[in-house]
Amino acid sequence: MLTLSVMLGIVQIIAASHTESLQRGYRWTASPRDEQVEPLRGVAGRLNRALRNFVETFPLFAAVVLVAHVTDTHNALTEWGARLYFWGRVVYVLLYAAGVPLVRSLVWNVATIGIVLIVGALLLS
Template sequence: MEFATLPLEIRMLAWAVLLGLGQLFLAAAVMTRQRGMRWNAGPRDGEPPPLSGVGARLDRAWRNYLETFGFFAAAVLAVVATGRGDAGTALGAQLYFWARVAYVPLYAAGIPYLRSLVWAVSVAGILMVLRGLF
C-alpha cells in the first residue's frame, strides 16, 4: 500500500513520529553543546549540569511532546482499527501535527501565551480524533 493511500490519520501519525525524532535529535544536539561531548559520551552518573536558555526550553518542549504523543497515537490507532475515521478525525490529526510543529519554535523562542494556545490546539486535535470513537 502506498503512503498516499493510507488513511490520513495514519499518515499524520507517521509524520508525528518523524517530528518527535526530529525534536529528540535537536534537543540532544543542543544538550550536548551545553554539557559537552565528554558528558554525553560518559556514563552520565550523578546530577547532570543544568541546561539553560534554548537548550532547557527544547528539552521541555520534547518532554511536553512525549506527554501528548501517546494519547494521539492511541486515538489514531483506535479510530483506524475500528474504521471510525471521518473528516473530523482527519482534521483533528492534522491539527495535532501542525500545532506540534508550531509549538517547537514558539517554545524555543520563549514566547508565552501563544505557545500555550498552540498546545491547546494540539489537545483539541487529539479530542477530535477521539470523538470518532463515540
C-alpha cells in the first residue's frame, strides 16, 4: 500500500499541475513565477488543495508503515490501516475534485483512522 500511495501522490501532482497550467496558461507555467497570481478556482483549486492535504498526511503514513516494517509488526491492524489510508485517499481526491462537500470530510477521517490503526498496532506490539 505504501507503493500505491506513492503512485497516488504522483498522479495527484500531475493532475494538480496540469489543471493549474490549463487555468493559468502555459506561458505562466514556463515563467519564473515571480509575480502574484489569483487563487486557483474550480477543479484546479480543489486538486491543488487535495494535493496539499496529501502532502500533510503522507509523511505520517509512510513513517508508521516503515516503522511497522522495520519492527516486523504485520497484523490485521496494520493491513487494515494501510488499506483504509490508501482507499480513503483515493476516494477523498475524487470527491474533492468533484466538489462534494461533507462526505469528502468524512472520507478524510477514514484515511486518518487508517494511520491511527497502524499506530495502534505499533503501540500494542
